Amino acid sequence: MRKLSFLLLITLFSISCKTQKIAKTPSTTTPIDTVQIAPPKAGTVIIEVQDSVDIFAHRLLKDTIVITAVGDMMLGTNYPNNSYLPPNEGKDQLAEVDSLLTDGDILFGNLEGVILNEGGIHKNCKNPKTCYIFRSPEYMLARIKEAGFNVMSVANNHAGDFGTTGRNNTSRMLDSLQINYAGNANQAYTTFWLDGMHYGFAAFAPNVGTPSINNLDSAKRTVQHLDSLVDVVIVSFHGGAEGSKYTHVTKKREYFYGENRGNVYQFSHAMIDAGADVILGHGPHVPRAVEVYDKRFIAYSLGNFCTYGRFNLSGSNGLAPIIRININSQGEFINGKLIAAKQIGRGIPTPDPSNKVIKLIKKLSEEDLPENEISIDESGNIFYLHK
């Protein structure tokens, strides 16, 4: 059959290339100007028509993607009452660390709670004073958006604090602010385009109403599916036991108050084997080790980042690491940086010149994962050892 081909050239700023089938039609007369090309901001797009049937786009991808990640975020709760809300509608909450969060492609955090102004049926709670359930007013999500967060996990033990009403309103608000999210029954994963790159994001937890960290087969299928669709797959989990006694990656299944909180080591490695490129863990409320396995980065726990009013912030619970990594368009780790921050007052993240969290994550990474493919220096730089 007669073959047609031609090129459409757009600005070039990278060297990698991905071939993607973008349309298929039995017609032999498909006019090329009717074909919708996926967001083409990054790199060259070459359209090739073969037999006027299969149309392929070759995209030249970004050579470096910057991912910045933090842990749990709960900027204030109006339940049980407004005394757990910060002053000034939270406008000063992230001011001290704002400049440390900018300039990346992806800014990730775990949305630990519900976005809802009022109402909803809260979880069983005998004494509201000692019952930790979180309902953040809608303006709090605007604060998160203003800080630049564009990917969030809703797979955690507080996303269901106010039932279906809470979950639905949280999703509605995330959608309305165009923050990409995943981790509930309606949205186990999501895909999105950013600056010419196609990303997939999935989030897991041991909690009801979230994709389970304990169902490895199902999680693998999700990741394999995403890997078949996108350039870079990011996986988040909320897992592992909680608190300062649980900073270590045990490589075993962890239980906390009788709940199976997953084997985060096995889970992370299995997800990378299935096609994930970056694993962002949280849940223990304290930082844990970081690792590069099969050229892919894992943070086993990002700890608390901005957790206002109702969280224990003593010792390692108050450390608020910001992790910034560079990966290539295949998702392979290039290098990274641990940035030291801590929470002060009732839960305000601020830079920490004493670098406590860098020392802790360096120590934990060396102790727990001696086979690691990275080394960390005193300033928090993460070097790939190319084993």
Ligand SMILES: [Zn+2]
């Ligand atoms: Zn949690």
